[in-house]
Amino acid sequence: MTPRKRRRLIAIAVFSPPLLWTLLFMIVPYAIMFTYSFYTRQYPTFVPDFQFGNYATIFMKEQYFQVILRTLKIATLVGFLSLMFAYPLAFFLVFKVESQKVRTILYTAVIAPLWVSYLLRAYTWKTILGSEGVLNSFLVWVGILDQPTDLFLYNQFSMVVTLTYIFIPFTVMPIYTALEKIPRNLVEASQDLGLGPVRTFIKVIFPLSLPGVLAGMTFTFCLTAGDFIAPFLVGGPDGSMVASVIQSQFGSSLNWPLGSALSMVMLAIILTIISISDRLERAGHIDLD
Amino acid sequence: MIFFRKNIVKKSASFISTVAAIGVALMPMVGFANAGEVSLLTWEGYADDSFIKPFEKASGCKVLATYVGSNDDFAAKLAAGGGIYDIITPSIDTTKIMIRAGFVEPIDITKINGWEGIYPKFAETGGINEDGKVWGVPYAWGSIPFMYRTDKVSTPPTSLKDLWDPQYKGKISLWDDKSAIYVAARLNGDNNIYKLSDDQLQKAKSTLIEQKPLVRKYWATAGELVDLYANGEVWISNTWGGYQSSLLAEQNIPVKEFIPIEGAEGWMDSHMVVKGTSNTECVYKFLNMANSDLGQCGVANVNGYSAANEAVAKKCMSPEQFKTLHQDDVGYMDSLMLWENLEERQEAYMEIWNAVKAAN
Numbered sequence: 001m002t003p004r005k006r007r008r009l010i011a012i013a014v015f016s017p018p019l020l021w022t023l024l025f026m027i028v029p030y031a032i033m034f035t036y037s038f039y040t041r042q043y044p045t046f047v048p049d050f051q052f053g054n055y056a057t058i059f060m061k062e063q064y065f066q067v068i069l070r071t072l073k074i075a076t077l078v079g080f081l082s083l084m085f086a087y088p089l090a091f092f093l094v095f096k097v098e099s100q101k102v103r104t105i106l107y108t109a110v111i112a113p114l115w116v117s118y119l120l121r122a123y124t125w126k127t128i129l130g131s132e133g134v135l136n137s138f139l140v141w142v143g144i145l146d147q148p149t150d151l152f153l154y155n156q157f158s159m160v161v162t163l164t165y166i167f168i169p170f171t172v173m174p175i176y177t178a179l180e181k182i183p184r185n186l187v188e189a190s191q192d193l194g195l196g197p198v199r200t201f202i203k204v205i206f207p208l209s210l211p212g213v214l215a216g217m218t219f220t221f222c223l224t225a226g227d228f229i230a231p232f233l234v235g236g237p238d239g240s241m242v243a244s245v246i247q248s249q250f251g252s253s254l255n256w257p258l259g260s261a262l263s264m265v266m267l268a269i270i271l272t273i274i275s276i277s278d279r280l281e282r283a284g285h286i287d288l289d
Numbered sequence: 290m291i292f293f294r295k296n297i298v299k300k301s302a303s304f305i306s307t308v309a310a311i312g313v314a315l316m317p318m319v320g321f322a323n324a325g326e327v328s329l330l331t332w333e334g335y336a337d338d339s340f341i342k343p344f345e346k347a348s349g350c351k352v353l354a355t356y357v358g359s360n361d362d363f364a365a366k367l368a369a370g371g372g373i374y375d376i377i378t379p380s381i382d383t384t385k386i387m388i389r390a391g392f393v394e395p396i397d398i399t400k401i402n403g404w405e406g407i408y409p410k411f412a413e414t415g416g417i418n419e420d421g422k423v424w425g426v427p428y429a430w431g432s433i434p435f436m437y438r439t440d441k442v443s444t445p446p447t448s449l450k451d452l453w454d455p456q457y458k459g460k461i462s463l464w465d466d467k468s469a470i471y472v473a474a475r476l477n478g479d480n481n482i483y484k485l486s487d488d489q490l491q492k493a494k495s496t497l498i499e500q501k502p503l504v505r506k507y508w509a510t511a512g513e514l515v516d517l518y519a520n521g522e523v524w525i526s527n528t529w530g531g532y533q534s535s536l537l538a539e540q541n542i543p544v545k546e547f548i549p550i551e552g553a554e555g556w557m558d559s560h561m562v563v564k565g566t567s568n569t570e571c572v573y574k575f576l577n578m579a580n581s582d583l584g585q586c587g588v589a590n591v592n593g594y595s596a597a598n599e600a601v602a603k604k605c606m607s608p609e610q611f612k613t614l615h616q617d618d619v620g621y622m623d624s625l626m627l628w629e630n631l632e633e634r635q636e637a638y639m640e641i642w643n644a645v646k647a648a649n
Contacts, residue, residue: 043633044390045368063647070649132521150459154506154522237504240647248646252361253639254368 030267037260046257054261064245064262071242072269074160075224079217081164086171086216091205094179110172118166122233125162129153129234154236162230167223171216178212179205211281218277222270242266327571328353330366331378332558333511334532335428340587344578350571358510359466361639367392367563375566376575378428381557382483382628384416386635388424393561395422400573403580406600408619416630417559425559426576427597429588432530432625433468433554434546441524449476449551452525453496458503462517462526465507467638468554469645471626472527473497475551482554483629490641497645507646511536518542531593555625557597589614 040049058064089110097103113121128134129152136148152158182205190200228243235241242262249259327350329336336354345352355374357363360383367374367387379387387393398404404412407427417425437446441460446452449472452461463469471482473493479485485493505522508514515536517523528534530546530553537544560579562572578584585596586605595614596602602616615621631638 041636043636044364044386061644063644066649067647130520130522148521150505150522232509236506237501237646238649245643245647248643250369251365252359253636253643254361254364255636255639 033260033263036256037264039257039260041255041257045254054258055265057258058261058265067240067242067245068265068269070156070240071225074156074163074241075221077160078163078167078224079221081160082168082171082220083213083217085164086168086175087213089168090172090175090179090212093176107176111169113166114169119229119233121166122162122229125158125165125234126153129158129161153234154239156235156239158234158236159230159239159241162234163224163227166230167220170219170223174215174219175209175212178209178215182208214277214281218274221273225266225270325349325568325571326351326353327375327568327575328355328373329376329378329575330355330357330363330374331376332356332529334592335378335558335588337587337591339591340578340583343583344575348571348574348578350568350574352575356510359464361467363387364390364392372565374563375568375572377561377563378558379561380628381414381416381559382630384425384559384561385419385630385632387561388419392564393424394564394566395424396426396562396576397573398423398426400577401426401580402577403598403601406598407580408597408599410619410622411557411559411597414557416557417561425561426580427557427559428579428584429592429594429597430555430557430622431594432548433464433527433556434530434548435526435553436518436528436534436544436546437525438518438523439543439545445545446525446547447550449549451549453500453503455503457525459505460522460524461500461503462505462508462514462523463500464514464527465509465646467631467635467642468527469497469507470494470638470642471554473500480552480626482626483631484634485638487637490637494641494645498648501645501648515540518544529592529594535593553625555622555627557622557627559597 037054038050038052039046040051040053058068093103093106093110097106126133130136131148131150131153133153135152136145139145140148186204186208187200190204191197195203225241226243228241228247231239231241231244235244246259246262246266249255249262253259329352331354333356336352341352341354344350355366357366360380363377363379363383364386367377368390377387377393404426411427411430412423414427417423417427435446435449435452437451439445442451442457451457452463452472453476463472470485470490470493473496474480474482474485474489477489477492477496479489479492481489506513506517508517508523508526511529511533514523514526514528514533517526518533518537519540519542528546534544534546560576562576566572580598580601582601582605585598585601588594589596589602589606589610593614595616596606599616599619602611602614606614606616611617
């Protein structure tokens with residue numbers, strides 16, 4: 001066996017499992033789903049076909065359009081809120097905490113919830129936000145409220161709170177990494193040139209951390225857009241999101257074609273957002289070179 | 290103190306079952322049911338330890354159960370791939386769909402002991418009789434009444450209007466099921482609830498959307514409704530007659546069921562055998578258990594439902610229970626609006642219900 005042949009064999013051995021995996025579990029299912037999205041619903045199930053009725057339904061019928069808009073709204077809110085919490089946290093960890101040891105401990109503390117089941121954490125919010133939950137009991141005990149309020153749970157507020165809490169680590173991680181990579185001498189140079197901390201942040205640190213910010217927000221946005229546990233556990237009558245609707249099309253409504261079409265539309269939206277964010281990130285790189 | 294602990298245990302049990310239910314919903318189960326096992330796709334309470342444990346011991350068949358929250362889950366689960374479930378327990382409005390979609394196989398009633406004891410009304414219903422064959426073994430029946438917290442709702446509600454009453458804003462719940470449409474239609478005065486026209490469906494939709502701001506949550510499983518009542522989130526809702534109210538009574542939550550003046554729906558559940566099951570022996574052992582004292586009084590005691598086998602019920606129930614559960618008066622069933630198969634209209638109903646849930 002020539003060395004070249006051997007190298008090729010090794011390359012095949014190394015790369016074929018992941019490629020096969022991608023093909024079997026990503027490409028093929030998407031292709032199947034894409035095919036299904038042109039099928040026709042026919043009682044009691046559905047039949048193969050090629051027509052655009054399912055896509056037309058999504059854009060013509062208010063209910064689907066509305067749910068997509070609501071999902072995008074909630075995903076945007078969660079993205080921004082996570083950023084509001086995650087950025088200061090990451091900044092504090094990187095620039096304010098002196099000891100490497102303390103930093104590692106704090107960073108681990110932020111990431112640790114990811115080891116706890118998502119379901120469990122979402123469920124916990126029910127006990128906190130409920131009518132007889134921790135928050136209400138506290139507010140009544142302190143005297144801020146006369147009687148418990150229903151406003152905390154089973155609405156879009158509780159969904160945003162739960163999802164923000166759950167996805168904060170996903171935003172902290174890329175921002176932390178981006179901030180950590182900023183050479184300290186750049187910050188020092190900015191200060192030597194007479195810029196105060198605020199302008200140093202605006203002119204130097206923030207632009208350099210932008211890729212992390214974009215990555216974090218994209219993560220959070222996409223994860224939220226595909227979530228159906230939060231609507232199920234803490235969402236109320238006005239909380240259906242796209243994933244819940246897709247789930248019911250594959251479930252009780254037994255309308256796989258429409259569910260597939262909805263999935264395809266969501267896939268297109270998410271891919272668009274990912275590629276925009278990717279482009280923005282790269283645009284940032286060129287500026288700095 | 291013992292009380293407190295019991296409560297915690299209950300709560301964690303219902304929590305775990307919720308998590309498990311979601312887990313099951315998320316993951317299509319992999320693998321096939323094994324011999325010596327019987328896998329049920331059924332309702333909460335239909336695989337209760339009080340009768341399943343003795344059955345397992347006596348038969349040597351292990352029972353696995355997955356729960357549905359709505360009759361529309363049966364077709365969805367079975368369409369997603371076979372080989373998992375051996376027995377399903379759809380209600381009378383769904384049995385026909387199972388037969389026509391080819392999900393189930395006929396039952397050899399000569400192998401069912403005490404078949405003759407089943408109320409003829411159920412044994413002979415079109416829902417389980419097709420092509421001269423029998424496709425299901427009637428198990429239990431009851432109503433979909435309404436329920437309220439007696440300590441929170443001062444004037445006992447009598448009408449569906451109470452579920453549209455702004456004074457209970459944020460304390461109202463409805464079952465996340467097409468039956469919500471039946472409720473709204475009755476409120477609108479449309480009593481042909483299983484044959485609603487498109488206009489009537491649209492009216493029901495507006496009625497339900499009008500109610501949305503008052504609704505706390507649409508309940509999806511029996512366990513969820515129990516939690517909603519126990520946590521003080523909900524004061525009034527519909528329910529599966531006898532079941533959730535007894536679970537709440539165990540937790541000392543004071544609730545009472547009522548049949549509104551607009552009437553209530555009735556249901557009857559039958560066990561059906563999934564086509565191609567490889568566990569025929571255990572399946573028939575199970576069907577026979579369900580049709581015996583153990584199964585019939587088991588479901589009556591655990592769920593508070595009425596039994597489908599008159600002869601067996603007479604044998605294993607006390608005269609009082611026999612009367613309370615209307616076993617002596619199947620005419621009572623005629624006063625309920627027994628669920629009907631919606632046939633081609635099923636899709637229209639589902640779409641309306643989905644539109645209600647999606648609305649702002």
